[in-house]
Amino acid sequence: MPPLLRVSHLTKKFGGLTAVEDFNLEIKPGELVGLIGPNGAGKTTVFNMLTGINKPTAGEIIFEGKKLNDLPPYEIAHLGIARTFQNIRLFTNLTVYENVKTACHQIADYGILDSVFRTAQFRKQETAINAAALQILKLVKLYDRKDEIARNLPYGHQRRLEIARALALRPKLLLLDEPAAGMNPQESAELSEFIDWLRKDFKLTILLIEHHMDVVMNICNRVIVLNFGKTIATGSPAEVQANPAVIEAYLGDEEASA
Amino acid sequence: MQYILGILTVVGINIVAVLGVSLLIGFTGVFTFGHAAYMAIGAYTSALLTLKTGLPFLVCLAGGAAAAMLLAIPIGYPTLRLSGDYFVVASLGVAEIVVLLIENMHGITGGARGLVGIPPKSSIWIVWLIAVASVVLVRNFIDSRLGRNCVALRENELAAQTIAINPFRYKMIALIISAGLGGLAGGLLAHYTGVLHPSMFAFVKSEELVISVIFGGIGSVTGSVLSAIILTFLPEALRALSEWRLVIYGVLVVIIIIARPQGLFGYRELTREYLRRLFRRPQAPANMPIGGNN
Numbered sequence: 445m446p447p448l449l450r451v452s453h454l455t456k457k458f459g460g461l462t463a464v465e466d467f468n469l470e471i472k473p474g475e476l477v478g479l480i481g482p483n484g485a486g487k488t489t490v491f492n493m494l495t496g497i498n499k500p501t502a503g504e505i506i507f508e509g510k511k512l513n514d515l516p517p518y519e520i521a522h523l524g525i526a527r528t529f530q531n532i533r534l535f536t537n538l539t540v541y542e543n544v545k546t547a548c549h550q551i552a553d554y555g556i557l558d559s560v561f562r563t564a565q566f567r568k569q570e571t572a573i574n575a576a577a578l579q580i581l582k583l584v585k586l587y588d589r590k591d592e593i594a595r596n597l598p599y600g601h602q603r604r605l606e607i608a609r610a611l612a613l614r615p616k617l618l619l620l621d622e623p624a625a626g627m628n629p630q631e632s633a634e635l636s637e638f639i640d641w642l643r644k645d646f647k648l649t650i651l652l653i654e655h656h657m658d659v660v661m662n663i664c665n666r667v668i669v670l671n672f673g674k675t676i677a678t679g680s681p682a683e684v685q686a687n688p689a690v691i692e693a694y695l696g697d698e699e700a701s702a
Numbered sequence: 703m704q705y706i707l708g709i710l711t712v713v714g715i716n717i718v719a720v721l722g723v724s725l726l727i728g729f730t731g732v733f734t735f736g737h738a739a740y741m742a743i744g745a746y747t748s749a750l751l752t753l754k755t756g757l758p759f760l761v762c763l764a765g766g767a768a769a770a771m772l773l774a775i776p777i778g779y780p781t782l783r784l785s786g787d788y789f790v791v792a793s794l795g796v797a798e799i800v801v802l803l804i805e806n807m808h809g810i811t812g813g814a815r816g817l818v819g820i821p822p823k824s825s826i827w828i829v830w831l832i833a834v835a836s837v838v839l840v841r842n843f844i845d846s847r848l849g850r851n852c853v854a855l856r857e858n859e860l861a862a863q864t865i866a867i868n869p870f871r872y873k874m875i876a877l878i879i880s881a882g883l884g885g886l887a888g889g890l891l892a893h894y895t896g897v898l899h900p901s902m903f904a905f906v907k908s909e910e911l912v913i914s915v916i917f918g919g920i921g922s923v924t925g926s927v928l929s930a931i932i933l934t935f936l937p938e939a940l941r942a943l944s945e946w947r948l949v950i951y952g953v954l955v956v957i958i959i960i961a962r963p964q965g966l967f968g969y970r971e972l973t974r975e976y977l978r979r980l981f982r983r984p985q986a987p988a989n990m991p992i993g994g995n996n
Contacts, residue, residue, distance in 0.1 A: 495864060521866035535857035537921065537969045546854045547865040549847040556875065559846030560839040566846065573847065613865055 446509075448473045448649050449494075449617060454503035456489050456673075463489040465673045467503070471617070476643050476650045478660040478681070481670035482693060487653045488530055490670075491619050494651075495527050496520040507617070522550070526615035528606045530622045530653070536595040540586055540605055543594055544577040547612035551576055577612065584608040584638075600631050611642075617649045618642070624656045632656045636663050661685065669693070707826055709938050714829035715890045716930040718836050720914040722883030724926035727915050729844055730876040731856030732782070733790050736797030737884050737911050740770040742903035744885025745892040746804060746811055749820045752893065759823040763889040770885025771878050773800075778877040783870050797908055804900045816899040817892075824894035832890065836883060841923050843879065852876050853921070913955055919965025924972035929965070
């Protein structure tokens with residue numbers, strides 16, 4: 445099977461600082477790959493390059509045979525890469541329902557005149573949008589809170605809403621940036637179950653940045669470890685966990701501080 | 703009676719203009735400080751069309767609105783791709799240029815002496831018909847995929863991009879509609895007052911429009927309409943105080959902004975449901991937001 449995403453020799457320099465150096469990655473459809481590493485290792489920069497927010501200094505990003513390097517974020521999203529943010533970015537003054545509805549906009553293609561004069565085409569497509577949004581809200585179990593303002597949601601629900609909004613794009617590749625951040629062990633266990641279920645039921649391909657090792661180890665097929673912008677290990681969760689370089693750079697730190 | 707009818711007509715005209723600015727500032731998050739320019743273009747174009755061609759009133763009005771929309775394209779095209787500040791500065795500059803041009807093109811616009819003898823065709827009925835239609839159409843636009851995309855840009859432009867919204871495209875759409883409404887209001891104004899003078903469209907006018915939107919509340923059509931009504935009547939009610947009028951007006955606006963920073967109806971619409979909830983019980987305090995958003 446050809447890879448869904450192929451990243452080769454990706455490098456990002458911010459002035460004199462090399463945030464990511466020679467990053468390589470291939471993801472096949474349906475895979476769940478984890479991206480881990482200590483703070484400042486360059487994980488989010490990789491996400492930002494994949495989604496067009498930062499332009500790579502060197503290297504190539506190929507998604508379904510298309511080069512993404514110079515595309516703006518909205519076009520990359522249109523091609524089927526959705527993401528969430530480490531520091532949640534919701535449409536805070538809108539309701540939960542409106543957040544997801546907004547993200548369903550690609551279902552419709554009616555024009556301005558259709559919208560202001562409420563034509564039959566407008567009504568039909570809006571009905572489809574409403575149905576799709578409600579279905580997603582049920583999936584992520586936010587249906588009961590659909591009329592709440594996003595900013596008033598508890599933290600865990602805000603995370604879930606952000607994932608719901610990303611799913612509304614019907615993406616092929618989903619990038620999750622620390623979805624379990626700030627969650628307690630029980631919440632993060634629920635979340636990993638949810639992510640695993642998303643991958644299987646939606647046939648989604650997922651790239652996951654995570655600090656919670658249990659999440660990564662339980663559900664990822666493969667793990668890539670970054671440290672200071674360099675890839676120091678790749679392999680199955682078990683292999684990576686046993687890798688001395690990883691233990692020193694990352695897990696070792698945690699043990700030492702524990 | 704004639705006096706009250708006159709004020710009501712101006713209220714209707716202001717509703718149309720404020721609605722345009724509201725769409726841009728309140729719903730798309732694009733700040734403008736030069737919207738009087740679109741009113742000026744609409745006013746002069748439609749007035750000149752009436753005077754020179756004698757075409758039907760509604761055609762001249764449409765011509766004015768179209769001219770304002772055309773002006774919006776060269777302003778928005780280079781600046782809306784950049785961050786917000788560039789557009790604000792450009793809108794300020796263009797507003798000054800438009801007024802100066804009108805002042806100096808004596809032959810066509812009458813210059814600083816003004817343009818006189820415009821037939822008073824903006825009856826209260828036509829004005830209110832157009833005002834109500836504008837409210838409905840803008841409301842419809844906002845409550846559609848296009849309007850929601852604009853609102854997403856106001857809420858969080860980066861997040862909006864990650865759900866495949868092209869910021870430039872939707873800012874441009876909002877700007878053009880907004881300019882059209884400004885031009886329409888300008889045309890109505892020209893055919894109400896019967897005379898036009900460049901000073902009618904000075905910076906103060908743009909500022910008034912912005913204040914109206916903030917006062918009514920960001921992201922609220924009903925707030926903007928209510929605010930246009932109140933802020934048009936207020937100076938009239940204060941007329942007895944003559945030169946203290948604008949001082950009091952200013953103080954009132956400042957008080958509102960301090961006491962109610964979200965405006966009359968920030969992010970809310972005045973609906974029957976809202977009123978019912980308002981009178982039934984005091985609102986429960988909102989949960990504290992947890993976690994940063996920016």
